[in-house]
Amino acid sequence: MILTPSMQNFILHWGEMGSRWGVNRSVAQIHALLHIAPDPMTADEICETLNLARSNVSTGLKELQSWKLVKASRQLGDRRDHFTSIRDMFDLVTAVVEGRREREFLPTIEALRAVHDEAEADGTPEKVKARIKETLDVMQMFDTWYAEISRLSRPMHLTLLKLGGRVARILPKSK
Amino acid sequence: MILTPSMQNFILHWGEMGSRWGVNRSVAQIHALLHIAPDPMTADEICETLNLARSNVSTGLKELQSWKLVKASRQLGDRRDHFTSIRDMFDLVTAVVEGRREREFLPTIEALRAVHDEAEADGTPEKVKARIKETLDVMQMFDTWYAEISRLSRPMHLTLLKLGGRVARILPKSK
DNA sequence: CTGTTGTTTCTGTAATTACAGAAACAACAG
């Protein structure tokens, strides 16, 4: 596959961004390539296009699949796996947010809960215990909010997105 | 300052979480300490409590101030700076989200815009150009949504948070 | 002036991370 300069830049920038977002550069580059590739690609094509070792592409694809950002598919008369990224940008955002929640947010809440319980018995000052509890409570509040919102339907999400700040005009009436 | 085991764990976990969130461990630990500290602390006290070099504490405090997570204050009759973290959890979340938006989201949008313009002239296939444009558009849509929502008042934020998924019950009527 | 406080910059080091490339395997088609 031949990359035009702007396609190369897209992949490079996505790779940079990936490393800020906690995904390593190679993995983010593979995702970027699949994201803009018109057709599914095999692992070998990805190796050639990005100049990565096969082992790393294989591992990277696994990781992307675990994030549910990439799917493997088969083509008739070909034994090789063909990989595509999620085509719908909404699904992509959902997958990324969901992944981060599971890997970063929930473990933190869990750890905070453990610390909170531990603090009951080890002579931690009341003020400090209150701070820890408040931190835990607020994080849980945000998590609950997210869980509820994410359960809404796609059209509802779109409505809310388009509505933006105007949601405030509608709400007060109902209070 | 004496740390109980649970306070130590809080700081350690916060430090771990920090490294996942793109802040380095020391910086996250300093923040964790200030977050649960009942009273403002001087740089020296932080050094002692966390066993960090003074230079690193100094740099870390600078970084936390640039994130607006920590403020320096003065006390009568003392020439040293005393540091406190944001006390209000809502302000903290806002500061973190705002910081990440500026450092991770906006640069990406900027880069995408540049790639998008570049793609006009370098023979990038139409399909690929469309993908790039779609990616840019969706990211901008989310950013606009966030910008509008963040402009709402604090009580409105609280209302929305408590409302959670029930916001859906209110909206359809108005369509 | 001296002492205190804090910042910045540099050096060196330990730990971590991100890879390439090799090798061993597994699954399966023909």
Add this chain to the structure above:
DNA sequence: CTGTTGTTTCTGTAATTACAGAAACAACAG
């Protein structure tokens, strides 16, 4: 059986990152 495809695991290396500690400096109180 052989050839193809893909995965997993290992070794080695280069690059990066996160520090400690030193040193030089600045600002300022008294």
